[in-house]
Amino acid sequence: RGENDAHNAALVAVQASTEIRVQQLTEQQHAIAHPLSEALATTQNELASQFQQMQVLEGDRAMQIEKFVDKKLGEALQKVHQSSQAITLQTDVAQKLLVDMEQTVANSQAAFASHIRQVAESELASLQHDSVSAAQVQGVVDETAARQLESRVQSLVTNTQSEMNLQIQRQADATSVLREKLQKQQMRFKHRSIRIDEEWLKTSFQDVLLSNPDLSQQSSSVLRGDKEHVEFAEQLNATLERSIGVAATTIGNAINGGMCCITKSSLRRDHSFEDSDSDGDVWVNPKDCQLENWMKEAWRKAYLCSKPDHVSSEANLD
Structure with missing residues (x-):
């Protein structure tokens, strides 16, 4: 408590x-x-x-705001009214101009038709005159083109003949080298029964021709030329190939025939010829000189035999 x-x-x-x-x-x-x-x-x-x-x-x-809007609306309505009045006025003017133009066109249609007819007649007359002049000009142009073509063909033929003559001259130069090699080669034969290989002669011809720097340079310049020169080079090579084959056959036959005419005195002089050849001097007897002249004549005949083909090739090229 x-x-x-x-x-x-x-x-x-x-x-x-x-x-x-x-x-x-x-x-x-x-x-x-x-x-x-x-x-x-x-x-x-x-x-x-x-x-x-x-x-x-x-x-x-x-x-x-109400007063401002009312003011702007009044101004806009006034501008619209003025614009409508101006457009109405312009429309009236345009309609009037259109009516005037239609009336003018209707009045001038006949004059236009007559003027167009006169212009057409004058143009037709001038075209007829121009057609006669065009025919004359075409004739002059054709004649000029023919002369130019003839001059170009003549120039091409002249250039081709010059190149051909140059090739022939260089072939002749190469032939002289080949003749010297053949002369040395025939003097080394020790037996008259030895046969001349035509394929070897053909290869020798080709080696000599290819070893000539002038011919190589000419061949390169021809190959770098235009299409006509390339075709001419191909035909020329074919002609040279045929000429080499014919020349090899003819010279081989000539050497084989001429070897039969070599006397024993030439065989007895082989040893002395080999000794002198090592010293750089080549001795040739009269029989060998006669054989060389006979080989030259055979080569000339072989070249003349192959020349028609060359001429036909030149004609085909022209």
Whole structure:
């Protein structure tokens, strides 16, 4: 009981202190709420006055906008009216001009037809005259072209003949070298029963011709030329091939026949000829000179035999 009384007394004290604090808080709230209510009332009054001012300003602004829009619409309507009047005036003028043009065209149609007829007749007459002149000009042009073509063909023939003569001269130069080699070769035969190989002669001819720098340079220059020179080079090579074959056959037969005529004295001199050949001197007896002359004649005949083919090739090229 004593403890309960103590607890009750403590609770009463706590309750009293709590009530005091609650009263203090209430007083503080009243003290805070009064200024807030006054400030809120003041704010509401200010907002109301500002709203009224805004309404007044909005009314004034709306009136100004309405006046501005009315003014602009009036100006636009006035411009549209003026533009419509100008367009109407231009349309009237255009219609009048169109009527005048139709009348002018109708009046000038006959004059145009007669003028066109006259121009056509004059043009036809000039064309007929020009056709005669064109025929004359065509004849002159054809004649000039024929002369130019003839001169070009003549120039080509002249160049071809010059090249052919140059080739023949170089073949002759190469033949002299070949003749010297053949002369040395025939002097080395030790028995008259030895036969001359035509294929070997043909190969020797080709080697000598190819070893000649002038012929090689000429062949290269021909190959680097135009199409006509290339065709001429091919035909010339074919002719040279035939000439070499004929010359090899003829010279082989000539040497084989001439070897039968070599006397024993020439055979006895072979040893001395070989000794002198090692020193750089070549000894030739009269029979060998006669054989050499006979070989030259055979080579000339062989070349003349192959020359018609060469001429026919040149004719085909022309």
